[in-house]
Amino acid sequence: MTRGTALAQQRWAIIVPFAAFIGLFLLYPVAVVVYRAVTPGGSIGLDLLQAALQGSYLSGFMNSSLLSAVSAIIGGVLGLLLALVIASIERPRWLRSTLDGWSAVASQLGGVPLAFAFIATIGTQGILTKLLAGAGINLADLGVSVSGFWGLVVVYLYFQVPLMFLIMMPAVSGLRRSWREAAALLGASGWRYWVTVGLPLLAPAWIGGVLLLFVNAFSAYATAYVLNSGSQLVPLQIRFLLQGNVISGQEDLGYAIVTWVLVLLLAGLLGMAGLQRMSLRWLAA
Amino acid sequence: MRGQGSPVGRFLAWGYLAILGMFFAVPMLAMARFAFQSVPTALLNAQTLTKGWSLEGLAHALSDPQIMAATRTSLLLVLVSIIVNLALLLPVAIVVEVSHPVLRPWVSAATLLPWVVPPVALVVGVAATFRGTVPWFLASPLSLAPFYALWAMPFTYRALENGLRSMHARTLVEASLSLGCSYGRTITRMLIPSLWPSMVASACLTAALVLGEFAFASLLLKQTLPTQMLNYQRSDPRGGLALALFVMIVTAALLAVGIAALRRRGMSLQATGI
Numbered sequence: 001m002t003r004g005t006a007l008a009q010q011r012w013a014i015i016v017p018f019a020a021f022i023g024l025f026l027l028y029p030v031a032v033v034v035y036r037a038v039t040p041g042g043s044i045g046l047d048l049l050q051a052a053l054q055g056s057y058l059s060g061f062m063n064s065s066l067l068s069a070v071s072a073i074i075g076g077v078l079g080l081l082l083a084l085v086i087a088s089i090e091r092p093r094w095l096r097s098t099l100d101g102w103s104a105v106a107s108q109l110g111g112v113p114l115a116f117a118f119i120a121t122i123g124t125q126g127i128l129t130k131l132l133a134g135a136g137i138n139l140a141d142l143g144v145s146v147s148g149f150w151g152l153v154v155v156y157l158y159f160q161v162p163l164m165f166l167i168m169m170p171a172v173s174g175l176r177r178s179w180r181e182a183a184a185l186l187g188a189s190g191w192r193y194w195v196t197v198g199l200p201l202l203a204p205a206w207i208g209g210v211l212l213l214f215v216n217a218f219s220a221y222a223t224a225y226v227l228n229s230g231s232q233l234v235p236l237q238i239r240f241l242l243q244g245n246v247i248s249g250q251e252d253l254g255y256a257i258v259t260w261v262l263v264l265l266l267a268g269l270l271g272m273a274g275l276q277r278m279s280l281r282w283l284a285a
Numbered sequence: 286m287r288g289q290g291s292p293v294g295r296f297l298a299w300g301y302l303a304i305l306g307m308f309f310a311v312p313m314l315a316m317a318r319f320a321f322q323s324v325p326t327a328l329l330n331a332q333t334l335t336k337g338w339s340l341e342g343l344a345h346a347l348s349d350p351q352i353m354a355a356t357r358t359s360l361l362l363v364l365v366s367i368i369v370n371l372a373l374l375l376p377v378a379i380v381v382e383v384s385h386p387v388l389r390p391w392v393s394a395a396t397l398l399p400w401v402v403p404p405v406a407l408v409v410g411v412a413a414t415f416r417g418t419v420p421w422f423l424a425s426p427l428s429l430a431p432f433y434a435l436w437a438m439p440f441t442y443r444a445l446e447n448g449l450r451s452m453h454a455r456t457l458v459e460a461s462l463s464l465g466c467s468y469g470r471t472i473t474r475m476l477i478p479s480l481w482p483s484m485v486a487s488a489c490l491t492a493a494l495v496l497g498e499f500a501f502a503s504l505l506l507k508q509t510l511p512t513q514m515l516n517y518q519r520s521d522p523r524g525g526l527a528l529a530l531f532v533m534i535v536t537a538a539l540l541a542v543g544i545a546a547l548r549r550r551g552m553s554l555q556a557t558g559i
Contacts, residue, residue, distance in 0.1 A: 011380050021434075022399075025432060029411050032414050036413065085301055088298055109537065112511050113532060113533040114312075114533075116316060116518065116525070116530075117315065117316040120319040121316070127326055130326050157308075158309070221403075222499035222500055226515060238409060243504075265403070
């Protein structure tokens with residue numbers, strides 16, 4: 001069989017460089033980080049991993065988790081609502097496809113330009129800040145500053161909501177009209193249908209989506225850095241440690257922090273993958 | 286949503302869309318105004334609204350020598366990342382889909398790995414390893430390219446895999462070989478041309494990724510467009526914002542082209558994790 005022999009002879013010449021590339025540029029650096037995190041001072045120990053969860057580093061993890069959780073849950077609710085609204089509107093046909101395409105783009109935007117856009121909007125010289133001040137509303141008094149916690153949440157929602165919409169749209173479209181009609185025939189109100197049938201069916205996809213949004217927010221760096229490089233968030237603390245701005249004896253702390261971050265992200269992504277599979281099974285039935 | 290037919294339900298649905306639409310439109314408009322109008326926000330009123338609009342800020346930013354150098358670096362990085370990425374993944378995808386489906390789960394999992402390790406985490410490992418052993422490697426801004434190629438793997442591999450499957454590559458290759466066509470010709474004359482849309486899609490998405498990546502470049506102190514843009518904005522806020530808006534529009538256009546190409550093959554971008 002020519003097909004078998006020709007490619008079989010070359011398969012290692014093709015697979016090996018690929019594996020070597022991933023090994024060299026991804027697995028090797030990650031392995032070194034994890035190895036150094038679990039061998040403080042040359043012997044195996046958990047001191048570093050413990051130290052990375054104390055004091056300001058613990059509050060860094062808390063702040064990052066809180067920011068990610070809040071932006072993931074609000075983004076999750078708004079994104080789900082958007083998917084439900086779009087599924088209910090049939091008339092302009094282009095609406096759904098336009099929003100689909102737009103969300104795919106917006107969910108990947110972020111970084112420096114997005115931070116700039118919000119500085120121009122709700123920064124101290126922002127146009128919305130001035131507009132609201134003209135109406136007697138002071139954004140700063142409400143606790144909304146572009147460099148504060150809620151400012152970051154608002155900026156993150158800019159990519160979290162479209163991402164959630166993309167995740168929920170297939171699940172929402174998977175809800176069959178006949179289920180709803182069956183519920184109505186059995187005497188269930190619209191509200192009852194959502195509470196006992198619709199939302200439980202959407203739950204795995206939604207929770208999985210929230211996990212993805214959490215991971216997405218947790219590892220976001222550029223936006224937080226531009227808006228407030230001094231805030232105590234894990235990605236910014238990593239920068240601090242990487243640039244050597246540390247008390248002596250703490251140089252290796254960065255390895256432990258990154259190890260924890262990787263554990264957290266891996267757990268979140270595995271959880272998401274499991275829930276997505278569950279959702280597919282339920283809605284494809 | 287409930288109340289599909291009811292006017293109240295419809296009103297709420299459209300009201301929600303309008304509010305969200307404003308949330309997404311206002312920051313872009315605010316940014317555009319700041320970038321292209323020289324009137325300070327404090328002096329903005331009905332009379333000054335139409336005054337002072339120009340593209341001067343953008344022209345100024347684009348002619349800055351450091352921005353020009355950073356743009357060149359970023360474009361070079363785009364090119365090298367795309368080439369490295371496709372050179373590694375195209376042969377692998379062909380081997381897996383055409384002759385070695387046994388490898389499919391392994392390769393698929395391997396291409397998803399970069400997704401678990403975000404730039405801000407990998408940079409610590411890179412500094413810990415390459416900085417000490419091969420400092421010359423990290424000295425060049427092109428050293429970012431392999432890592433960008435890495436982060437482009439999840440969506441590139443999926444695009445190629447999808448392309449090969451939807452054209453039934455295995456059957457086609459068997460047919461072509463049994464008709465006496467050589468292996469090389471089958472690949473260059475049949476597989477590559479049919480995979481063109483997948484390759485264009487992943488190239489566009491890779492370009493968008495490279496033009497937007499900030500954390501990795503910034504932490505390794507490389508002057509790419511995103512990092513230099515931030516420096517520039519400190520000295521010229523208006524030009525900086527104009528440049529950022531310009532880059533954002535270019536990135537969005539690249540994403541849109543890439544996503545449209547994937548959509549045509551029934552793929553979505555929901556889990557690419559750029």
